[in-house]
Amino acid sequence: xxxxxxEAGACGDGDLAKMIRQVNEAASSxxxxxxxxxxxxxxxxxxxxxxxxxxxxxxYRKYCExxxxxxxxxxSACVSAGVDYMCSVYLKEDVLTVSPYVSNFKVSSFEADDYxxxxxxxxxxxxxxxMFVSTGMCGDTEYRILVDRFRIAINxxxxxxxxxxxxxxTPLSQLNLSVLSKYKQITGFSDHSDPSFTFTxxxxxxxxxxxxxxxxxxxxxxxxxxxxxxxxxPTQFDEYVELIRNAEFAIGSGRKGEMPCEKLMKxxxx
Numbered sequence: 001x002x003x004x005x006x007e008a009g010a011c012g013d014g015d016l017a018k019m020i021r022q023v024n025e026a027a028s029s030x031x032x033x034x035x036x037x038x039x040x041x042x043x044x045x046x047x048x049x050x051x052x053x054x055x056x057x058x059x060y061r062k063y064c065e066x067x068x069x070x071x072x073x074x075x076s077a078c079v080s081a082g083v084d085y086m087c088s089v090y091l092k093e094d095v096l097t098v099s100p101y102v103s104n105f106k107v108s109s110f111e112a113d114d115y116x117x118x119x120x121x122x123x124x125x126x127x128x129x130x131m132f133v134s135t136g137m138c139g140d141t142e143y144r145i146l147v148d149r150f151r152i153a154i155n156x157x158x159x160x161x162x163x164x165x166x167x168x169x170t171p172l173s174q175l176n177l178s179v180l181s182k183y184k185q186i187t188g189f190s191d192h193s194d195p196s197f198t199f200t201x202x203x204x205x206x207x208x209x210x211x212x213x214x215x216x217x218x219x220x221x222x223x224x225x226x227x228x229x230x231x232x233x234p235t236q237f238d239e240y241v242e243l244i245r246n247a248e249f250a251i252g253s254g255r256k257g258e259m260p261c262e263k264l265m266k267x268x269x270x
Contacts, residue, residue, distance in 0.1 A: 002244055003211045004201075005086060005106075005132075006031040006237065007190075009227040010063035011217035016070050020077045021218055025234045027081035030241040034078055035086035035106055035213065038071070038098060039064040045090045049110060059226055068097055075101040086132075092120040099124045106213075109136030109166045109190075112146065122153065131159045132211065134190045136166030147185050154185050160211055162188035163204075168230040169194040180207040187211060195232040198239040202247035214240060 006026035012019035019036065026034045039045050042060035046052045071087065078085035084103035089095055090111055098105075105121050107114075112133055121131050131153075135143060146161070153159040163179045163186050170192045177200075180186060188211030189204035201212045215231035222228065232240060258266070 001032075002205055002209065002248055003033070004031045004241055004244060005033045005035050005211070005213040006083075007213050007215040007231075008034050008036050009215055009217075009231065010037060010059075011215070011221045011225060011227045011231050012036070012063075013222050013225055014063050014066055016066070016073060018218060018221075019070070019074060022216065023074065023077045023081050023083065025218065026216060026237070027083045029216075029234065029238045030245065031083060031237075033084035033086050033103065034081075035088060036074060037064045037088045038066065038068075038094060039090055040068065040094050040097065041065070041091065048090070063225065063227075071098060071101040078103075090117075092117045095120045095124050102129070104129055105131045107131060107133045109134040109138065109164050112136075112138060113142065115149070118150070122150070122159070125158065130157065132162055132188060132190075132213070133159060134162045134164040134166075134213075135186065136164035136190070136192075143183065143186075157187070160188050161186045162190040162211065162213065163209075164190040165192060168192050172197060172200075175200065175203075177204055177207045180204060180209050188213070191215075192230060195230060195236050198232070198236050199243055201240050202243040205244055205247040206251065212244060 008022045012022055023034045039060055042065040043057050045060055046057035075085040085101060086104050086106055087098045087102050088106040088108055089098055107118060111117050112135055125131060147154060150159050165174055175193060189209040191200055191214040193200045201214060204212060216237040217228055217231035219233055
C-alpha cells in the first residue's frame, strides 16, 4: 500500500486548533501520516538559509516557531485519528525535541546536504522509524554522494529518498516523474504541483512511487499564508488520495496471467 503523507506545512496558521483539524481532515481523506514543520529558532533557520533579507524570518516565526509542548497535542490527535505524526525540523538541536513524538522524520530538500542534521537524525532514530529525505535541487552527483553515505540505510528503507522539484507550484512539464523509474533508490515523491492537478500522485505511483507527500490546507486557511497557494483543499486532497488508491488497484501485481474477468471470454480464443 502506498504510504501517503499529508503535508500540513504552515497551513495551520500557527493555530493549534486548526492544526488538529488538519489532522482530522487528512485522516478522513485516507492519508497514512500528517507532517508539520517546526523551528525552535526562526532567525537561526533564516540565517542558515541566507533568507533574512527576503522576509522569511518573520514568516518562519509566525507559522513554524510554535510551542514545543504542541508536539504532544499533535501526536495525541494523530493517534486518535489513526495516522502517523511526522514533523520536519531544520536545526540539528531540534531533532531530540521531536524524536519522542514522531513516527517518522522528514528532511526537506533545502537541508538534504546538511549532513550534521542527517547524521543527528539517523543517530536518534529507533525502529521502525524512517527518515524521509527530499531531493529537490539535487543533481546526479549530489544524489550519488547522498546514496554512497547512507546506502545501507537506504537499501533497508530506513531512509527513503523522495523525488522532488522545489518550485511552488511546480509546472506539470517539469515534474520529471521518470526519475522514479530510473533511480532505484528513489522510492517516493514529494509533490509540489498545482493543487488543481489532483492526478499527479497517481501518475507518480504508476512510475513506481511507494511513498507520496503532498500539501493540504483547510478551507479557512488564511489566504495570506505563503503555503496556501500550493496546498490542496480538503476536497482536492480527498480526490488526490482516491486517485492514488485507484492507481494502486490498476497497477496490480505485475505478474502476467489470466484475470478472473477474462474467464467467460476464454472459450472464444482461437
